[in-house]
Amino acid sequence: ELKTVYVTRPDVASVGIELLKTESNVSSWSEPLPVPRDELLRQVVGKNAIYCALTDKIDAEVIERAGPQLKCIATISVGYEHIDIAECKKRGIRVGYTPDVLTDATAELTVALLLATSRRLFEANKEVYNGGWKSWAPNWMCGQGLKGTRVGLFGFGRIGQEIAARIVSFKPSLLTYTARSEHVAEAAKVNAQRVRFDEMLCKSDFIIVCCALTPETKEVFNASAFEKMKPNAIFINTARGGVVDQPALCAALKERRILGAGLDVTTPEPLPLDEPLLKLDNVVILPHIGSADVNTRTEMSRITALNILAALKGEKMIAEVSV
Numbered sequence: 001e002l003k004t005v006y007v008t009r010p011d012v013a014s015v016g017i018e019l020l021k022t023e024s025n026v027s028s029w030s031e032p033l034p035v036p037r038d039e040l041l042r043q044v045v046g047k048n049a050i051y052c053a054l055t056d057k058i059d060a061e062v063i064e065r066a067g068p069q070l071k072c073i074a075t076i077s078v079g080y081e082h083i084d085i086a087e088c089k090k091r092g093i094r095v096g097y098t099p100d101v102l103t104d105a106t107a108e109l110t111v112a113l114l115l116a117t118s119r120r121l122f123e124a125n126k127e128v129y130n131g132g133w134k135s136w137a138p139n140w141m142c143g144q145g146l147k148g149t150r151v152g153l154f155g156f157g158r159i160g161q162e163i164a165a166r167i168v169s170f171k172p173s174l175l176t177y178t179a180r181s182e183h184v185a186e187a188a189k190v191n192a193q194r195v196r197f198d199e200m201l202c203k204s205d206f207i208i209v210c211c212a213l214t215p216e217t218k219e220v221f222n223a224s225a226f227e228k229m230k231p232n233a234i235f236i237n238t239a240r241g242g243v244v245d246q247p248a249l250c251a252a253l254k255e256r257r258i259l260g261a262g263l264d265v266t267t268p269e270p271l272p273l274d275e276p277l278l279k280l281d282n283v284v285i286l287p288h289i290g291s292a293d294v295n296t297r298t299e300m301s302r303i304t305a306l307n308i309l310a311a312l313k314g315e316k317m318i319a320e321v322s323v
């Protein structure tokens with residue numbers, strides 16, 4: 001009897017789906033937009049595993065609807081806050097995710113946002129098309145650059161460390177991080193200094209969010225946090241929109257209490273076109289593409305499938321959330 005797997009998203013080049021098909025019975029949502037909730041609730045019934053993405057809310061209702069034969073949920077993402085982990089634990093359901101393979105891609109995208117905001121790339125690019133480019137000028141489109149600036153990382157895990165390694169080559173005056181763990185050896189490698197959150201807020205020229213979204217990090221970047229930042233501070237977020245009180249960020253940017261922001265993640269996603277952030281010229285917004293390079297996404301798809309196949313056989317998964 002083949003095990004059954006429901007896949008909520010059409011797969012990257014079918015890599016994961018083809019792998020799953022070698023050892024299980026696969027059904028899949030095939031439209032480009034996320035599976036509607038009612039369809040998801042119908043399709044998971046009786047399945048042994050669910051292959052999902054961060055666009056699917058896998059809560060107690062979905063898990064309950066699936067039934068007691070559900071053994072594994074694997075997400076094609078490193079973040080897993082869309083899955084009710086406590087419920088999975090209660091029911092002995094194993095949860096797979098895709099850390100490590102997307103670390104470099106996400107660090108690269110973060111550096112892209114740093115450069116884009118520190119050198120005003122998108123503002124400048126627009127001037128080329130709208131006639132604003134009249135002449136080379138000594139004081140035109142000057143940004144603050146990265147060299148000699150103080151950069152703070154909020155979170156110093158896999159991704160934070162790789163961001164730090166890349167930033168070193170831009171010669172900051174000081175790299176700091178705020179994290180629960182000390183990370184002594186990792187910090188020594190990039191000559192980074194652990195500081196308290198308040199100190200990071202008050203002294204950084206760039207603040208980069210690279211933590212997981214958890215109850216502790218939810219909206220830690222609130223009005224009072226933006227209040228403490230320097231007027232030339234640039235805020236970068238490639239983690240999760242939920243870490244930020246977005247209206248507070250928007251107010252700080254609009255009133256020029258901070259210099260700019262670069263965001264790959266927002267609340268909600270996608271942003272509605274009347275979102276106030278979209279009216280500001282000191283913010284660069286990307287549509288959650290941190291891990292979006294072809295090789296990375298292909299690897300993520302493969303690992304998600306392998307996680308499921310391993311769990312269905314009771315074997316060690318490539319990457320399992322410790323529940």
Ligand code: GLV
Pocket residue numbers: 054076077078079080102239290291
């Ligand atoms: C992307 O945001 C991920 O969690 O993989």
Ligand code: GLV
Pocket residue numbers: none
């Ligand atoms: C700029 O193009 C320069 O030559 O300084």
